[in-house]
Amino acid sequence: MKLAVYPGSFDPPTNGHIDIITRASQLFDRVIVAITDNPNKKPFFNIEERKRMLIASLKNIRSVEVDSFTGLLINYLGKKKARIIIRGLRAVSDFEYEFQLALMNRKLSKNIETVFLMPDEKYTFLSSSMVKEVALLGGGIKDFVPSIVERNIKQKIKNGQ
Ligand code: PNS
Numbered sequence: 001m002k003l004a005v006y007p008g009s010f011d012p013p014t015n016g017h018i019d020i021i022t023r024a025s026q027l028f029d030r031v032i033v034a035i036t037d038n039p040n041k042k043p044f045f046n047i048e049e050r051k052r053m054l055i056a057s058l059k060n061i062r063s064v065e066v067d068s069f070t071g072l073l074i075n076y077l078g079k080k081k082a083r084i085i086i087r088g089l090r091a092v093s094d095f096e097y098e099f100q101l102a103l104m105n106r107k108l109s110k111n112i113e114t115v116f117l118m119p120d121e122k123y124t125f126l127s128s129s130m131v132k133e134v135a136l137l138g139g140g141i142k143d144f145v146p147s148i149v150e151r152n153i154k155q156k157i158k159n160g161q
Pocket of ligand 1: 009038039071072074101104105
């Protein structure tokens with residue numbers, strides 16, 4: 001049984017994340033999408049809100065489950081008896097951070113491997129932070145995120161976040 005963990009902040013989930021999860025689900029028997037807060041980023045949605053949006057957006061992929069964790073990713077992998085981390089690579093600009101993260105995780109736990117997947121090229125410009133910025137400034141985000149995410153962002157902005 002090949003198990004992989006796709007960690008991230010998913011704040012909010014975008015179509016690029018869904019594309020990576022779909023690809024991962026075709027390569028692994030089970031994929032756990034693991035949400036956590038990135039200490040370098042101020043959260044827009046809380047973890048429960050992100051979890052609900054991901055579950056709704058992934059309801060058609062049966063081999064995927066959505067979970068959350070705190071603390072080190074490698075400890076979470078240990079708890080789940082997983083050794084594969086999935087990360088998406090959109091462009092060369094992602095590489096440096098991803099390279100550091102992958103090697104740090106391998107240093108912390110030598111059995112961990114990081115597998116990089118590339119999304120469809122139509123998503124290479126997409127990021128959660130850009131989606132938030134566009135939405136906050138009144139731009140349309142329909143093409144970039146699942147419909148539940150679009151609704152929730154609009155609602156949050158309407159309610160003054
Ligand atoms: O979607 P993101 O914000 O790029 O994801 C980054 C994430 C969540 C994968 C990374 O911050 C992470 O693994 N956080 C958990 C803490 C940890 O294990 N850090 C790695 C060693 S520095």
